[in-house]
Amino acid sequence: MSQDTLTDTLIEDSAAKLFSTQVDKDRRLRAETGEWDAALWQQVADSGFHLLLASEASGGYGQGWTAAYPLLRGLGYWQVPLPLAETMLAAQLASAAGFDIPDGPLTLIEQGQGNQLTVAAGDGLATLSGTAHAVPWARHATAALVSLADGRVALLDLQGAPGVQVQPHANHAGLPSDTLVLQQARLRAVAANPLALDRPVWTLGALARSTMLVGALESALEQAVRYAGERVQFGKAIGKYQAIQQQLALMAGDVSAARVATQVALADAPGGDQHSCAATHFSTAVAKVRAGEAATRGTSIAHQVHGAIGFTHEHALHFATRRLWAWREEFGSDAAWASELGRAAIAARAAGFWPGITAKTF
C-alpha cells in the first residue's frame, strides 16, 4: 500500500475488511493456546498498519494517533489476537529515537511499573537485568521498546537473545502477557526520549489500550442489545423490560463517554502533524479512567443481560468481556490513573482546578 493512499477512510475501510473477514472464533481460540498466527500477522504487515505511526524517514507512514483509531478500536471490536498496538507504538518510538525499526512483532516495557529492572553500563552498550511482568506478546516479539526511568528509550532484542528468558503467562483474555527474566541482556540501542512526555511507553500504551477498550465495549454493547431484542421471556423480548432498557442505556452512556474521551486523547497524542505533548498525559489519563470504568460496569451489564448463554465458552460475548477485564488493568488501571489525576488536581487546589481542566495540564 503506498503511503499517500493511507487516508483515514481507507484505513477504516481496509481495517474493517481485513478484520471482519479474517478474524474468526477459531483464530481467536488458537491464539489463546499460545499459537502465533503468522498468516494473520503477515496480512496486517502487508497492509503497513504496524508502521502507521512510524516516521516516513524510517519507512513508516508518519500518521498521527487519530489515524490509528480505526485500527486500535478494531483490535477490540473484532478481538484481533495480534500485538499490533504494541508494534505500532514501538515502531513510532523507535523511529522517533532514530533507531532502525526491527522486523516482526514488537513489544513494550516501561521500567519501574510493576517490574524491577536495572540498567548497567556494559562494554559498549548498556545492559538490562531483572524481571518484567505482564510484557504483552513477549514470547512472539522480536524486540522490545524500553522506556527507561531516567527518561531514555532503548531497544532490547528478545528472540534468542542472550540473557533473555521468557516465562509464558496469559491475561484474562488468554493472550500472552509474559514475564521476562533478564540477566545482563544487551540493549541494542539507547537514545534520549524523543518526546516531551514522561514514561512514553506507559502513557501511549494506556492510550492504545483505551482505544481497544472502546472497540471491545462497542462489541459487548451491540451483542447485548441484539440479544435483548431476540431473547423472549414471559412472552416478550427481554429488551422490552424497563429494567433491561435502563441498564443498557447506562452502558451506552458509559461507552459514549469512553469513546469521546479516547478520541480526544488520540488527537492530543504526539505523532503525525501533532507535535505537542502538553495535553497527552491528562487526556490519556481521562480516557483510561473512563474506559476502565465503562469496562467494569459494561461487563457486568452485558453478562447480566445475556444470562447463562453469555457465560458459555461457545458464545462470543466472552471474547469481548475477557479483553475488557484484561485491558482495564494493563498500562495502569483506572484506579492508578485516577490517583495520578487526583494528586495533580489536589496539588493545584481550587484555584488551579478549572484552568487545569481547560488547559488539560494535570
Place this chain on the structure above:
Amino acid sequence: MSQDTLTDTLIEDSAAKLFSTQVDKDRRLRAETGEWDAALWQQVADSGFHLLLASEASGGYGQGWTAAYPLLRGLGYWQVPLPLAETMLAAQLASAAGFDIPDGPLTLIEQGQGNQLTVAAGDGLATLSGTAHAVPWARHATAALVSLADGRVALLDLQGAPGVQVQPHANHAGLPSDTLVLQQARLRAVAANPLALDRPVWTLGALARSTMLVGALESALEQAVRYAGERVQFGKAIGKYQAIQQQLALMAGDVSAARVATQVALADAPGGDQHSCAATHFSTAVAKVRAGEAATRGTSIAHQVHGAIGFTHEHALHFATRRLWAWREEFGSDAAWASELGRAAIAARAAGFWPGITAKTF
C-alpha cells in the same frame, strides 16, 4: 410508670402512642428554629424513657439496649426533636460510673473525635478546656457526659456553668449541633470507665444513631412506597413501572440489612443483663456502616421516586431524609467506622478473618 411495667411491648406501645400523637410537623419545625420543646420533653420524662438504661440503684430502669429499640427507632421514624438518645446514654454511663444523674436533658462528648480538648488538674476537681464541635443539643442540655481519651468518664455542667460558652450550630436536620468553647470548665465528677469498652460515648452514640437511622429509613421507605402507589404518570401509578420497583426493592434490602445489623448490635451492647462488651465494637461498627450506606442510597431513591414534591418544604419527606444525612455522619461516619473495621481485618490477615467475623471481635 412503675419500673416493672416497663416491659418491651409496653415500651413499644407507649412510645408509639406518645410519638405518633404528639409529634407533628409544627413541633418539628419549631425545634428547628432553636426553640426548646419543654412540654414534649416533660411527657417523655414522665414516661421515664430517658432513664431506661440507667441502673435501678440510681433511679433508672436498668434495661438493656434491646429494650431501647422502640424508643430510638421511634426518634427516627417519627422524627422526634428531642435529645432522648443522648440523655439515655449519658444517664446509663453516669449511673454506671456512680455519678448522680443530673436532671434535665443531657448531652455527650467524646474527647479526641473532632475536638481539641485538654484536661487539667484543677483545685479539687479536674477542668476541661478547648473546643468541641457538633455537641448535640448542647444549648439545651444541663450537663454533658464526657468520655476522656485516657479511659475515664466525667460529668460537665453546662447551663450557666463558668467557663462554658455555647455557639449554636445546626446539623442537616436543623437540630442543635453546637460548638462548645470551654475555658477551664470544672468537671463535676470523674471516674474510671465503668465498661470494658473503649470510647463508650463514641461507640454507644454510634449505636444510638444507627437505630435512629433505621427508624428514619423506614419512614422514608414507607413514604416513597406510598407515593409510588398514588402518583399517576403516563396513565399508571409510577410504582407499576419496573424501574421504580427495582429501586424501591433495593432500598428495602438496604433497610432490612441495616435493621438486622442494628438489632444485633443492640443485643451486643452492655446494659441490663448483658455485661459483656466483647462484641460491642464490631457489631456497632457493622450497624453504623450499613445504616449509613442505607441512608446514602435510600435518600437518593426516596427523593428520586418523589420528584419535585419531595423537595418541597411542605412535604414531610425531608424530615426523614435530612435526619438521614445528619445522622449518617454523627458519632463517626460509615467511612470512618469502615476504616476501623478494615484496619482490624487486615491486621488479622486471611487466617484471622473468619474467626473474627464469627466471634465479632474486630
Place this chain on the structure above:
Amino acid sequence: MQGLTIPPGALPPEAEALRAEVRAFLAAEMPAIPPLKRCRNWSGADADFSRKMGERGWLGMTWPKAYGGHERSALERYVVLEEMLCAGAPVGAHWVAERQSGPQLMRFAPTTLAPKIVPRIARGEVFFCIGMSEPDSGSDLASIRTKATRSHKDGQGDGWVINGRKLWTSGAHRAHYMIALVRTGEKSENRHGGMSQFLVDMTTPGLTVRPIVNQLGEHDFNEVTFDDVWVPAENLIGAEGDGWAQVGAELAYERSGPERYMSCSQLLLEMLDASDAEDARQAEVIGRIVASYGALRQMSLGVASMLARGENPALAASLVKDQGALVEQAMPDTAHALFGGRVAPGSTLDQAMRYTTLAVPSFSLRGGTREILRGIIAKGLDLR
C-alpha cells in the same frame, strides 16, 4: 447506534482569547460573592450580574445582530457558560430567557414578538420562566389541563383567556414573562395534540405567583395560578396546536449544556482545598471525578459542535445529561465519604456540603428524570 456517537468538538483559537476575557471579568466580580452563594450555581440569580453580562455581549452571543445578538459561534457561547458555571457565577436570572426563551421567540415568532423582546434578553434586562409542569403532570405533559380559550376584549381586540395552574415554575417571582404550554383543543389520536405556547406578561391581572419553599428553606419554585388571564392574539407562539412539537425542540437545549454536569462544582473546589494529595483515598476518588469532568466536558463540547453545525443533538444530549447526573448526584455522597463528620462547622467546606447535600435531589428534576432520559437512550438503541 449511530445517534449514540458524539463527535469530539474542538474549540477554535478565538475561544481561548474570549476565555481570558471572561476570567478577567470573573476575577473582578466573584470575590464579592461568598462560597455558599457560588454553590447555587446556575440557580443563583442576580439581575445586576445579568445586566453586566449583557453589557459585555455575553448574552445572546449566537443570535443575529438584528435581535441584539452578537453572531458569534456556539462554541464561544460554550466557553462563556463553562467559565461562569465553574466559578459559581449568579447566572440564574437570565438563564432560562437566554438558553430557551430567546431562541424560541426568534424561531416561532420572528416578526411579531421577537423584535420587541429578544434584544432586551440580550441586554440582560428581561427574564423568563417556563410554564410547563402542572399539579397532575410531571414529565407527562400530555396530561396538561391549563386551558386557553379564544376571546375578544373591547379595546384590545382578539385574544385568549387562560385558566389553570402551573407548578414547579422556577424563578416565576422574578420573571417578566412566562412561556406557557396550555391546552387550546382536545386530545386527538395524537395524545400530544391540542396544545399551544403563549407568551404571558407576568404582570397581567388574574395571574398570581405563590412561592413554594424547598427543603433548603429557599424560594425558587412557584405555583402560578391563571384566573381569567387575558393574552392578546399575537402572543400565541408559533401555530395553534403545535405546542408539543415546539417544546420538544426546546428540551434538547435544556439537556445539552455544561450545566448538565457542573452543578456541584463549588463543592468539588472546596474538597480540593481540603484534601491531601498523599491520602490514597482522596487522590483516587477525586481523580475519578476529574476524569469525569474531563470526559463530560468533551461530550458537552461535542454536543455544542453538533448544534453549531445544525445537527440534531437530542440523543447525544440525553447521554450527556445521564452521565452528568451520575457525577453531580454522587458529589455530596463523595464529600460525605471523604469528610463526613470531620469538618469544622461553618467552614466553607461545611457550608458547601450542607447546601449541596440538600440541593442535589432537585438536580435530577431538571431536564428529565433518569428513567425518562434512559428511556430516550433505549429508544436510540432500538429497544423501544
Place this chain on the structure above:
Amino acid sequence: MQGLTIPPGALPPEAEALRAEVRAFLAAEMPAIPPLKRCRNWSGADADFSRKMGERGWLGMTWPKAYGGHERSALERYVVLEEMLCAGAPVGAHWVAERQSGPQLMRFAPTTLAPKIVPRIARGEVFFCIGMSEPDSGSDLASIRTKATRSHKDGQGDGWVINGRKLWTSGAHRAHYMIALVRTGEKSENRHGGMSQFLVDMTTPGLTVRPIVNQLGEHDFNEVTFDDVWVPAENLIGAEGDGWAQVGAELAYERSGPERYMSCSQLLLEMLDASDAEDARQAEVIGRIVASYGALRQMSLGVASMLARGENPALAASLVKDQGALVEQAMPDTAHALFGGRVAPGSTLDQAMRYTTLAVPSFSLRGGTREILRGIIAKGLDLR
C-alpha cells in the same frame, strides 16, 4: 411491610462447640486443597470430601433419623455450611442433593422414593442435579416443553416416557439422579399448571449428557437430552400437575443460605493478605466488605431461624440474596480497583482475581436474576 423484617437469629451454645469440630476437620483437610480450588467455593466437587462429611454426620443434619438424618437444628446445619463456605471446601458434589433434593423427596415421596435414596444422600454417596431450565425458558418456567407421556412397558409395568431437552444443568455429569420438571398436561388458565416432577436415574437409556464449557474453560453446566427416557410410575414426585408449586417451595431453600453472599470469600481472604492496614483506600474498602459480611451473616442466620421455627422465609430470603449478590458481584471489581495491574503473575491473589473475575457473571444466575428477585421484593412492598 411485615414480610420485609428479618428477625435476628442467635446461635445456641451447642452450635459453637460444633463450629470447633468443623474447624478442626477443615484444618486437617484443607491444606491439601490449593487456593485456586478454594475459589470454586460451593461449585467445587469432590466425592471423597462429601463422603467424609457424611461420615461425620454433617449431611442431612436436620433430617429425621429414619431417613439417615441426625435431627439437629437448622442453626447447627447453618454453622457447618458457613464454615465450609468460608474455607472454600469442595462441597459441590453433594450440594444440590443435600440442600434441595433430599428435602423434596422426604416431603413429596416420603414412603416410596425417600426411604431408598435419602439415607444415601446423608452418607454423601448419592448426588443430584436439577432439570429445570430449557433452551427457550430461563426464569420463565411456564414455557417448559420437555414432556412426559404415560406409558406401559412389558415386564416393568406402568410408567412415563420423557422426551425433550434440559439446559444449564449443573453437575449433571457427576449426578446419580435428576429431579426433572416436565410437562404432563396442557397449560390451563393457570399458566403454571400441567407440570410434574420426576426422579430420573441418570443411567437410564436414552438420556444423554453433553458438557457445556463455560468462559473459564471449565465444565459445570450440561445439556441433558431425553430421547424416549422411560421412568417407572413410582418416580413421579408428589402429585401429577403439582410440579410448579413443589418447585416454588424449593426456590426458597435455594435463596436462603450463607452461600448467597460468600461465593467470593477466597478472593477476599487473598486481598486481606495482600493489603496494608495503613493504606486508607484499602482499609475503607475492605472495611465496608467486612460490614456487609457481618450484616449478611446476621440476615442469613435470621432466615435460618425462621426456617427452624417453620416460618415462611420466601421474602426474607429474596432480600438476603439481593443484598448478598451486591457484595459478591462487586468483589472482583473491588480487587481490580485495589490491586489491578499490580499483582505478580501466578501469585495466589492473581489466581483468585482471574478465576473470580471470570466466574462472577454466573453467580447472578443462581437462584434468580436480580430483576426477578427485586420483582418479588416489590411484590412484598405491595407495588405489584
